[in-house]
Each structure stands twice: as C-alpha cells, then as structure tokens.
Amino acid sequence: MAMIPIEAQLTVKQLLKAVEQMPQRELDQFVERVVALRAGQRAPRLSPKESELLVKINQSLPADLQRLYDELIAKRRESALSEAEYDELLRLTEQVEAFDVKRVEYLAELARSRKTTLRALMKDLGIKTPAYA
DSSP states (O other): OOOOOOOSSOOHHHHHHHHHTSOHHHHHHHHHHHHHHHHHHHOTTOOHHHHHHHHHHTOOOOHHHHHHHHHHHHHHHTTOOOHHHHHHHHHHHHHHHHHHHHHHHHHHHHHHHTTSOHHHHHHHHTOOOOTTO
C-alpha cells in the first residue's frame, strides 16, 4: 500500500488531493472502505452481508474499461468506427451489460433482505434509473 504524507488535520480539499495520488487499485479499495463506512453510519445495524452487498453495488467499472468504452462510443457517434473497433465495442458492451446485470442482482438481493421494493431501495440509496432503461 502506498504511503501518502498528510497533515494531522485535513480539509476535504486536502484529503481529495491526497486521494487523487493513489494508484487505481488502492483507490478502488479505499472507495470500497469509504462506502462501507458510510453505509454503517447511515444504518448502524447493517449485517455483514448488507455491507458486502453495498460495497458490490457501489463498485464501478475498471477505469481502463470505462475509458475505452467511452472512446468507442464517441467514435461510433461520429461514425468513425473501424470494423475491428465495432467488434471491440460489441465485446465491451456485453461486459458492461453483464456488470450492470450483476449490480441489479445485488440491489435486488439487498431489497429482499430489507423487505422492500427495488424502486424504494434505489430511492433510499440515491440511485437513479439510467436514461436508457
């Protein structure tokens, strides 16, 4: 784990500056821990399973995958995709959709454990339905 020198008392801006210096893998781990911490503060009686689900729900696509996907989408909008890039976009789209499906499965599992609807849970967590859904 990288060591980042910081002062004993930090402003939010200083903390974010330190976090920006983290390697991607450590940043992902840090975010997971912050999400788990936040979930514990919002609902102190979270079970370990609920905490685990919240961490999984809040995971994002790996940065390199997201960047490449966004680049290929932009090229598609400009009608500038080669055949190979189109094939790559299809492959990445399948990965992104599979990632989204897992996230919805985790959300549904958490909703069941809380005996609520998926829509109510998403509202409670501040998760908006994507425009394409």
